[in-house]
Amino acid sequence: MDSIIQNIQGIPLNHYLIFCSVIFAIGVIGVLIRRNVIIIMMSIELMLNSVNLLLAAFSAYRGDASGQVFVFFVMALAAAEVAVGLAIVIMVYRNTKSVDIESLSKLRW
Amino acid sequence: MMELIWLIPLIPLLGFIVNGLGQYNFSKSLIGMVGCGTVLGAFILSCMLFGQVLDARYAGGDASFTYQLFEWISVGGFSLNFSFLLDPLSALMLLIITGIGFLIHLYSYSYMREDEAFGRFFAYLNLFIFFMLLLVLGSNYLIMFIGWEGVGLCSYLLIGFWYKNSSYASAAKKAFVMNRIGDLGFLIAVFAIIATFGTLEYAEVFSKASEFPMGDATLLLITLLLFIAATGKSAQIPLFTWLPDAMAGPTPVSALIHAATMVTAGIYMIIRSNILFTLSPLTMQIIAAIGVATALIAAFIAVTQNDIKKVLAYSTVSQLGYMFLGLGVGAFTGAFFHVMTHAFFKALLFLGAGSVIHAMHHEQDMRRMGGLKKYMPITYITMLLGTIAIAGIPPFSGFFSKDEILAFTFHANPLLWGLGFVAALFTAFYMFRMLFLTFFGKFRGTTDQANHLHESPIQMTVPLMVLAVLAVVGGIINLPSALGGGHWLANFLSPIFANTYARVPEVHLDHNTEYILMGVAAVSAIVMAIIAYQKYVKKSEVPQEDGAVQGTLYKLSYHKLYVDELYAALFVKPLNALSKLLYKVVDKSGIDGVVNGVASLISASGRGIRQWQSGYVGFYIFMMVLGVAAILLYGLLNI
Numbered sequence: 001m002d003s004i005i006q007n008i009q010g011i012p013l014n015h016y017l018i019f020c021s022v023i024f025a026i027g028v029i030g031v032l033i034r035r036n037v038i039i040i041m042m043s044i045e046l047m048l049n050s051v052n053l054l055l056a057a058f059s060a061y062r063g064d065a066s067g068q069v070f071v072f073f074v075m076a077l078a079a080a081e082v083a084v085g086l087a088i089v090i091m092v093y094r095n096t097k098s099v100d101i102e103s104l105s106k107l108r109w
Numbered sequence: 110m111m112e113l114i115w116l117i118p119l120i121p122l123l124g125f126i127v128n129g130l131g132q133y134n135f136s137k138s139l140i141g142m143v144g145c146g147t148v149l150g151a152f153i154l155s156c157m158l159f160g161q162v163l164d165a166r167y168a169g170g171d172a173s174f175t176y177q178l179f180e181w182i183s184v185g186g187f188s189l190n191f192s193f194l195l196d197p198l199s200a201l202m203l204l205i206i207t208g209i210g211f212l213i214h215l216y217s218y219s220y221m222r223e224d225e226a227f228g229r230f231f232a233y234l235n236l237f238i239f240f241m242l243l244l245v246l247g248s249n250y251l252i253m254f255i256g257w258e259g260v261g262l263c264s265y266l267l268i269g270f271w272y273k274n275s276s277y278a279s280a281a282k283k284a285f286v287m288n289r290i291g292d293l294g295f296l297i298a299v300f301a302i303i304a305t306f307g308t309l310e311y312a313e314v315f316s317k318a319s320e321f322p323m324g325d326a327t328l329l330l331i332t333l334l335l336f337i338a339a340t341g342k343s344a345q346i347p348l349f350t351w352l353p354d355a356m357a358g359p360t361p362v363s364a365l366i367h368a369a370t371m372v373t374a375g376i377y378m379i380i381r382s383n384i385l386f387t388l389s390p391l392t393m394q395i396i397a398a399i400g401v402a403t404a405l406i407a408a409f410i411a412v413t414q415n416d417i418k419k420v421l422a423y424s425t426v427s428q429l430g431y432m433f434l435g436l437g438v439g440a441f442t443g444a445f446f447h448v449m450t451h452a453f454f455k456a457l458l459f460l461g462a463g464s465v466i467h468a469m470h471h472e473q474d475m476r477r478m479g480g481l482k483k484y485m486p487i488t489y490i491t492m493l494l495g496t497i498a499i500a501g502i503p504p505f506s507g508f509f510s511k512d513e514i515l516a517f518t519f520h521a522n523p524l525l526w527g528l529g530f531v532a533a534l535f536t537a538f539y540m541f542r543m544l545f546l547t548f549f550g551k552f553r554g555t556t557d558q559a560n561h562l563h564e565s566p567i568q569m570t571v572p573l574m575v576l577a578v579l580a581v582v583g584g585i586i587n588l589p590s591a592l593g594g595g596h597w598l599a600n601f602l603s604p605i606f607a608n609t610y611a612r613v614p615e616v617h618l619d620h621n622t623e624y625i626l627m628g629v630a631a632v633s634a635i636v637m638a639i640i641a642y643q644k645y646v647k648k649s650e651v652p653q654e655d656g657a658v659q660g661t662l663y664k665l666s667y668h669k670l671y672v673d674e675l676y677a678a679l680f681v682k683p684l685n686a687l688s689k690l691l692y693k694v695v696d697k698s699g700i701d702g703v704v705n706g707v708a709s710l711i712s713a714s715g716r717g718i719r720q721w722q723s724g725y726v727g728f729y730i731f732m733m734v735l736g737v738a739a740i741l742l743y744g745l746l747n748i
Contacts, residue, residue: 105725
């Protein structure tokens, strides 16, 4: 256990911060510019995981386990979200024969 | 015995509740039994209480009993009891209301038998009796006010009883609105009394008032307001036009409410407050002037009316004018005496007219009647007695009461006496005109009506006969001393006027003057009757048809002096125009404009904002990211 912490602390915290920001930004951009619903969901997953990584890093640096507990919560939540989201995507596909986000423009006045 | 006083108004109220709830389910006999029985019960109780008052008076007391039911209002230093007052005045009113009320209920049982809303009719009648009893029994002005409003309501409900006829409904509305004008005066007077005396109980108000100086300004205000209330309820100038229109109601209603009881409430109220009025000589002069003007004008109008009920209605207005004339010259007992005798003979005349209308199948135009005396002998004889009584021919009751008022008027002001005397001449003429047109000569209706002419059933003729007896002998209760009588009524009522007599000495008339006045009045009444006989029986004249009315005076009288038209031009039309203006400007563009403006502003902004709701998920997410970025940026800048 100690060796894992030492391994993590071997890399400076700034590196984690920059790396996670980049992954998060990739996720955001993916959500914004892609039109395939499944890819959008994958991009969301990317954002969640970048946050998870950062939580784990802070947890290791500060020697506080509550950061890891948060990571578990986020993972459970992400699993639930994906289950519901994929079910919706399947229903959308059955109805519109497409997973294009633009096909879901009925939701308006 | 006094403990039972609360039962008197309660029994008719129970009758109202039972008949009101059961009007659709009960049989007509049951409704009639409940309706008549409750009033009979109240009458029996009233008789017992009257006996007690009588005993107390003969024992020399002032016979004034107060019975407190509960303390009603207690605010700061002001408290008000819900209590009843039994004294000679209210005891006599009780007898009139329940006694004549019972006879009229009995009569209605037969008269209204064919009406589909029979139960509703009896429920309203019982409710009226309840409120009227409350009015006369209350021991303070507020209870009187409850009764005052209540009888106005019942009057409205019963005038508009056949509400499907829109002219009847608007007659009811007219009566209600005109009464409201008077009621406002009453209400303000009540507040003024509280402000001045700090109480509403009669006994306390009167004892405090009797220490005021003569012609006090506050008392003047209070009495003027009370008099306005009386002009509304008792149909005096300027608020008298509702009473003739009130004839739209069923005839028993006209007899009970618009002749015998409710319209005399104003006179009762002034007699009750006699000390206040005595101390305001200006108000008394106004009352006398208005009274004699009303008596004269109404009598003048009555001369040319052709509707049998309209003649009686104007006659009622005229007789009420007499009573006010009596009050105005200080003849309180005389006014009350006339209230009683008028209740007898006017109820009789109205019920007789109802009997005629019943036989004529709801024909009220006297030009279509004539020669009815051989078909309806009982109605004819009783109405003849009533006519003689109202015309003031001795020794019938109307002669004595009218004579007493006229004698007091002569003593106070010979000019007023002259005007009152002219009104009496008119009265004798138009009453005999009505009698002759209806019962003498040849029948002028359709053959269909002629075949169905019949005497009314016994439930209708018995009240007629009882009232006829009262109308004939009613005068004996207050025989003037000039004729060897004992002024029984005046003596009986004297405790009511104790405060007044302490300030103003009682008037004692010179016997010789009184003999002359009586002789003149009696002879001229008989002469007017003979003139009417010559005109309508000997020459068998029939009044002119509606379209062909000739002669300026005749036209003036026929069109009721154009008072209704005058009021329409003065008040109704400007009010309507103002209402239309308010409707168009304030309501339509003002209030509606604000409301609709807010609504259209919101819907316009909604139309604008909904463009953002494009439905494209990508757009929503983009906006969300922008928002999050903005929040982050804000956070960064403000660390």
